[in-house]
Amino acid sequence: MGPTQLSAAPNPGAVVAVVPVADSGFALAWQGGSVTVPALTAFAELEPRWLWWSARTTAPAVLDAGVRPSRCWDLGTVGRLLHGLRRDDAAAVWAAEHGLPEPPHPSGPLDLLDLHGESGDAVRPDGQLSREWLRGRCDADLRHAEHWARLAVDLQVEQEARARALPDPRRTPTSVPMTVLTSYAESAASLLAVELERDGLPVDVEVAAGLLHDVIGPRPADVAEEHALRARRDDLVLQHFAGEQVDLRSPGQVRALLARIGVDVPDTRSWRLEPYAKTSPAVAALLTWRKAERTATTYGWRWLDDNVADGRLRGAWGSADAAAGRMTAQAGLHNLPVEMRPAVRAEPGHLLVRADLGQIEPRVLATVSGDAGLAAAAREPDMYTPVAAALRCDRPTAKVSVLAAMYGQTSGTAGAALRDMDRAYPAAMAYLRSAEDAGLNRRDIRTYGGRLLRLTTLPAGEPVGEHVAVSGGFGRFARNAMVQGAAAELFKAWAGTVRAGLTDLGGEIVLCLHDELLVHVPADRAPQAAVLLSDALARTAAWWACGSGVRFVAEVTTGESWADTH
DNA sequence: TCGGTCACGTA
DNA sequence: CGTACGTGACCGAG
Numbered sequence: 001m002g003p004t005q006l007s008a009a010p011n012p013g014a015v016v017a018v019v020p021v022a023d024s025g026f027a028l029a030w031q032g033g034s035v036t037v038p039a040l041t042a043f044a045e046l047e048p049r050w051l052w053w054s055a056r057t058t059a060p061a062v063l064d065a066g067v068r069p070s071r072c073w074d075l076g077t078v079g080r081l082l083h084g085l086r087r088d089d090a091a092a093v094w095a096a097e098h099g100l101p102e103p104p105h106p107s108g109p110l111d112l113l114d115l116h117g118e119s120g121d122a123v124r125p126d127g128q129l130s131r132e133w134l135r136g137r138c139d140a141d142l143r144h145a146e147h148w149a150r151l152a153v154d155l156q157v158e159q160e161a162r163a164r165a166l167p168d169p170r171r172t173p174t175s176v177p178m179t180v181l182t183s184y185a186e187s188a189a190s191l192l193a194v195e196l197e198r199d200g201l202p203v204d205v206e207v208a209a210g211l212l213h214d215v216i217g218p219r220p221a222d223v224a225e226e227h228a229l230r231a232r233r234d235d236l237v238l239q240h241f242a243g244e245q246v247d248l249r250s251p252g253q254v255r256a257l258l259a260r261i262g263v264d265v266p267d268t269r270s271w272r273l274e275p276y277a278k279t280s281p282a283v284a285a286l287l288t289w290r291k292a293e294r295t296a297t298t299y300g301w302r303w304l305d306d307n308v309a310d311g312r313l314r315g316a317w318g319s320a321d322a323a324a325g326r327m328t329a330q331a332g333l334h335n336l337p338v339e340m341r342p343a344v345r346a347e348p349g350h351l352l353v354r355a356d357l358g359q360i361e362p363r364v365l366a367t368v369s370g371d372a373g374l375a376a377a378a379r380e381p382d383m384y385t386p387v388a389a390a391l392r393c394d395r396p397t398a399k400v401s402v403l404a405a406m407y408g409q410t411s412g413t414a415g416a417a418l419r420d421m422d423r424a425y426p427a428a429m430a431y432l433r434s435a436e437d438a439g440l441n442r443r444d445i446r447t448y449g450g451r452l453l454r455l456t457t458l459p460a461g462e463p464v465g466e467h468v469a470v471s472g473g474f475g476r477f478a479r480n481a482m483v484q485g486a487a488a489e490l491f492k493a494w495a496g497t498v499r500a501g502l503t504d505l506g507g508e509i510v511l512c513l514h515d516e517l518l519v520h521v522p523a524d525r526a527p528q529a530a531v532l533l534s535d536a537l538a539r540t541a542a543w544w545a546c547g548s549g550v551r552f553v554a555e556v557t558t559g560e561s562w563a564d565t566h
Numbered sequence: 567t568c569g570g571t572c573a574c575g576t577a
Numbered sequence: 578c579g580t581a582c583g584t585g586a587c588c589g590a591g
Binding site for chain 3: 247249250252293294297299303318321323324326328329330332333335400404407409476477480481483514
Binding site: 299337 | 571572574575577
């Protein structure tokens with residue numbers, strides 16, 4: 001082994017850390033060297049695995065520089081994955097990797113340790129990162145940025161070693177260990193989140209306006225007209241109550257109002273009122289009003305004005321929620337009512353291609369639990385047909401039984417069904433019980449892909465699952481999170497593969513919806529995009545579910561609007 | 567002005 | 578058939 005040359009260029013495909021410095025270029029570092037450059041193009045040709053402290057802070061500058069990264073490693077994202085962190089800032093990730101206590105937020109006041117040393121070291125005597133560095137010195141100039149990039153390289157090596165050392169849950173492991181692959185996929189998802197936020201979802205404002213007009217009436221010209229229209233909607237309900245002056249938006253007042261016509265309910269949720277709608281026109285009118293009111297307040301003219309610009313609906317995206325690691329989105333991107341989906345339209349000369357994973361959670365359960373019987377069922381296009389045969393019941397009963405087992409049913413008559421499930425699929429049931437047990441006893445657990453679910457240090461009532469503490473403890477939460485979390489990991493791995501394949505087609509992912517991908521492509525490439533969505537799933541499942549025998553299936557459809565693809 | 571609660575949209 | 582998330586309105590406390 002000769003001495004390392006500091007000027008040695010990275011090999012193609014190497015991990016290369018990038019730290020942008022405003023208006024000055026980029027600091028780059030890799031194992032064996034580092035450099036500062038005015039532009040990224042020469043390094044982009046090496047197709048490196050770009051390494052950054054977080055995509056959210058770094059990727060915009062990289063994308064602006066004209067680079068479309070195909071692979072990356074996100075220290076914040078991987079830190080959250082490996083350590084179950086609720087934060088992804090450099091200080092928290094660094095501390096977790098080095099076994100140090102969780103540091104205060106970088107915005108907190110500086111102390112003597114932060115300012116230690118002649119020039120101010122990046123690492124404090126106690127091993128934590130200096131808050132002075134975190135607050136701007138790291139990208140103040142290229143010299144400091146280069147040091148910051150080297151630290152990133154060191155931390156990546158440590159993270160990868162940790163990921164590599166975790167047990168691989170697959171029956172037939174591939175050469176790259178499972179949690180390293182998950183780290184790649186989760187990092188890609190964080191980059192995708194940045195792109196989704198920048199590019200947005202194509203929405204035809206004219207179509208959206210037409211839909212709104214039909215449901216909530218014309219766009220009000222001023223505040224007075226807005227109130228008048230609101231009053232007119234309210235009157236359609238109130239006329240059923242002899243002109244009483246009641247605030248329909250106040251659940252308490254509505255409940256009292258309903259009591260006066262003999263409808264006595266503990267709350268006024270729509271599913272509870274639904275049975276009365278058949279016989280009571282007043283209740284029916286109230287439910288219709290509720291529907292329109294939801295649209296008017298949450299997805300109305302204000303929403304359109306605030307969130308849609310240049311024909312794109314934009315909101316903040318997160319790559320992993322706190323509970324199980326599913327993607328999150330704001331601005332209504334994840335809860336757009338079905339009635340509004342015709343407004344999601346491909347731009348001229350383009351088409352939307354939608355793919356959704358069929359029966360994803362039971363197939364994931366078959367994979368992660370290694371249950372041979374359930375895996376055999378998961379080789380079929382419809383899992384519930386063989387399950388019904390095994391349980392000697394009809395298909396709807398089979399479906400309910402599987403879901404009840406996965407989610408920990410607490411109501412209804414599940415006893416017999418669960419006994420049958422135990423007989424037919426003992427390994428899957430044992431897996432679920434073991435997850436529930438970990439939850440009940442507050443033990444940390446890892447998902448199939450290696451995400452740490454922290455149940456030990458979580459204070460009761462902490463909003464990881466806002467209602468967990470009150471509604472049933474951590475047992476059901478853990479049982480659910482192990483399945484939902486693994487499904488999220490598969491989904492993101494799939495999405496990352498699709499994203500990489502879309503570059504050649506000139507297309508982009510425009511929406512991620514837990515088990516559904518929406519892709520926007522030039523119209524003549526739509527057939528290729530459809531093939532890509534299916535192929536990417538097969539290729540992803542080949543390593544993700546290696547040796548399990550489980551098949552994953554996607555339904556793929558093409559159309560001009562999102563609604564057309566259903 | 568704030569957090570809690572209700573309610574409801576999506577998966 | 579449970580979990581999770583984001584949004585907006587009301588309501589009472591401060």
